[in-house]
Amino acid sequence: MKTAVVTGAAKPESIGREVAVRLSKEMNVVVLDLYDEGFASLPECKCIKCDVSDPSSVERIISGLDRVDVLVNCVGGSWEISKEDLRAGPRRGFRGLTNCSLEDWNTIRGANLDSVFYCCRAAAPLLKKQGGAIVNVASVAARKGIPPGAEGSSGPYAVAKAGVMGLTRQLALELGGFGVRVNCVAPGVIASGRLKKVQAVTPKGAGPEGPLKQIPMGRVGTVAETAALIVALCGDDTAYMTGVTVDINGASYAA
Amino acid sequence: MPLEGLKGKKALVTGAASGIGSSIVKRFRSEGVQVFATDIHQTGDLIVADLTDADHIEKLAAEVGTPDFVLNVAGGPVAPTRRNTLPDMPKASSVLEDIDELQWAAVIAANLTSAFLVCKQFAPRMKARKSGRIVNFASIAARRGSDRVGVHYAAAKGGIIALTKTLALELGPFGITVNAIAPGFIRTPRIAEANWGNVTQAFIDSLPLRRAGKPEDIAGVAAMLCSEAGGYVSGATIDVNGGLYFGP
Secondary structure (H helix, E strand, O other): OOEEEEEOOOOOOOHHHHHHHHHOOOOEEEEEEOOHHHHHHOOOOEEEEOOOOOHHHHHHHHHOOOOOOEEEEOOOOOOOOOOOOOOOOOOOOOOOOOOOOHHHHHHHHHHHHHHHHHHHHHHHHHHHHHOEEEEEEOOHHHHHOOOOOOOOOOHHHHHHHHHHHHHHHHHHHHHHHHOEEEEEEEEOOEOOHHHHHHHHHOOOOOOOOOOHHHOOOOOOEOHHHHHHHHHHHHOHHHOOOOOOEEEEOOOOOOO | OOOOOOOOOEEEEEOOOOHHHHHHHHHHHHOOOEEEEEEOOOOOOOEEOOOOOHHHHHHHHHHHOOOOEEEEOOOOOOOOOOOOOOOOOOOOOOOHHHOOHHHHHHHHHHHHHHHHHHHHHHHHHHHHHOOEEEEEEOOHHHHHOOOOOOHHHHHHHHHHHHHHHHHHHHHHHHOEEEEEEEEOOEOOHHHHHHOHHHOOHHHHHHOOOOOOEOHHHHHHHHHHHHOHHHOOOOOOEEEEOOOOOOOO
C-alpha cells in the first residue's frame, strides 16, 4: 500500500487535516505535526509529533519510513508555528519586513520554507525508489505581498512562500527523471480554522481577506476545495504537470 | 482519487473531432457527464459548427441549452475552413516571412475569436444560473514563445490568456470560474503523423518528466478544473508540459 506524508495536518479545520483524511481513503497516511492535541481526531492516520523546522527530527522520522509515495507540505503560517507560540493565537498588528523582529523572520521562514526543504530532502530517496508526487502549499501572498496594515499574516511569510515556489521548480528539475512530480498550490483566503481565529480578533475588513468584494468570486475558498486540488495534484489526473504553482484565489490574483 | 462534482453535469466541448478535444469528451463521458461535442469537421455524432460564425454558435446553443462546463478546445496552428475541415499540420516551423495577412487573420479567428464568440453565447446563460466553469485552451507558445508554431498562433493563444483573466473578473461574481490550460508538447495523432517540427528524442529526454504529453494528460487537468478541486480556481492558466516551462 502506498504511503503519504502530510505535514501540518493536526489543527482543526485545517487544509492539511482535510488532505490527510482524503488521502487516507487510498493510502497509509503519516502526519507530522507539533500540535498533538489534534491527533485524536485523525484515527485513520499515523500521527507523529514533530517540529518540521528541525532538520534532525525530520530526517530521523522520514528516513525511518518503509516507503513514501506522496509528500504534502502543509505546515505554515505566521503564528502558532513554533513550540513557543503553538497555542498563542494570532499576533496583532502588521509585521512587515521593515518592522518584524529577526526572531520573527527566522521562525516564520523556518516553519514555511526551511521545513519544506527538510521534508523534501528527507523524503527524496524514498520517493525516487518508485516515483510519486510532492505538493507544496505556497500562498497568494507570495504573488502580491501583504499590504501594510493587514493583520494575521506577515512580510516574512510572503517571502518564505515565494521561496516555496522556487523550491518547487528546482525540485521538479532534480526529481522529474525519477518519476517524481513536484507542484505547488497558492491559496488565497481560505475558510480554515486559522482564518476564523484571525477574524475573531481583527476588525471587519482588516483581516487577511480584506473586504470580500475585492475577491471577484465574492467569497473565501473552502478547505474542501483546496484539499481536493492538492489531492488531485498527488494523482494521475495531473501526471504531466511538474514545477507548476496552481493559484486558487477566487480570481483575486491571476498570475 | 476520484474527482467529485462531475457526475450528472452537462458539458460543451469544442474542437472535439480529434486529439485533446476527443480525449476530453471520452473522459467526461466516463465521469457521467452529458457531453455535447462539436467540431467544424464532421465525424461520429459530433454537432458540426464553424465557431468563427456567430450564427453557427446560436444554432449550437439551441441544441445544447445551458451547459455547466464549456471547454473551448477548438483551435490549432492551421485554421480549418468549411471546405478543408481537417487541414494538415505544418511540416516545418513557421517564421514571420511565411505568414501572410490572411493566415494571420484566419488563425486569430480560429483560436481566439471562436473562444470569444462561444463565451459570449454561453456565459450569459451561466450567469442566469449563477454557476459554471469555462476552460479555455492556451498553449506553451503563449507562455514562453515558440520557435515552431508561428507568431499568429502564439499571439492568439496569448489573447486566450488575457480573455481568461478578464472573464474571470467579470464572471466571478456570478459563481463562474474561467481558467486556461496551456499544454506543452502533446503527441496527438495528427501531430505525430506530421512529425511536426521534427521533435527529437533529445528534446523529449530534456524534459523533466522525460516524455511527450498524451491527450489524456490534458483531459485529466480539464476534469480537475471542472470538479470540486477547481471550485475556487479562477483566472489561472495551468501549464501542463512535463516541466518544459514553469509559468510565472
